[in-house]
Amino acid sequence: MKSILVTGCNRGLGLGIVKHLVNDTNPPQNVIATCRIIEKAPELREIAEKNRNVHILTLDVKNTDTFDRFAKDVESIVGDDGLNVLFNNAGYSPKSTRINMVKAEQLAETFAINTIGPIMLTKALLPLLYRAAAKNVNAPVSCSKAAVINMSSFLGSVELNTDGGLYPYRCSKAAINMATKSLSIDLKSQGVLVTCIHPGWVKTDMGGNNAPLSVDTSCSGIVKVIKELNEKHNGGFVQWDGKELPW
């Protein structure tokens, strides 16, 4: 892939994905890494200083009214080649969300970040994704052509839900899974692949210290998986090691 845009790159999995992309044997020409507040992204800034293919843009995925302006900034980086991959990674999970504790504001906030933001950002960047697909019209469906990857979670799987609770997070991720499916149908004729990925349970601020996977292991798997995605993954749900998950 020539270009990839990843949201939420100041810490956690987003930062890990950027590190793996720049250290890849065949790194993208442009890695567009977003964060909310650039001053709070020292590690990402250090990476961008050392790697000229890394561009930092600020983006709060809740601020959907900034997306058209943001798309113009992305266009000024990728130009006529368009954008090969949009990776909607930024996410949020509130605490204390059993049914007797859950609050309407938590549901709304979590949906804004995990569901509405990714759908609206995809919409804003569609012209650039279509441009990349058209540039590579004879290439097979893949991240080298054009793709949207949505970071989901096994907690968004209806079939795997045996513990209940987590209303805001589970519902917002189940919703992004559904959006992934619809996008995979709607964008197919333009050659854009759409898939969601579960990163595993990973030691980040969100995953906590008890998580079995390191950021490094998860992100190394994610980068390998996205490079191998093909037509059969369109509208699918895979995890960091390539295993398919049930909806």
Ligand code: NDP
């Ligand atoms: P972290 O909590 O470590 O990082 C979350 C990232 O999302 C940060 O960069 C944060 O930025 C960003 N973010 C939050 N809100 C917004 C917003 N409104 N606009 C832009 N960026 C925002 O989480 P992880 O790295 O663990 O999670 C990354 C993704 O992986 C999420 O989608 C999560 O749901 C998913 N996931 C993680 C799992 C895990 O075990 N860790 C398991 C399954 C899925 P800031 O610092 O500014 O808040």
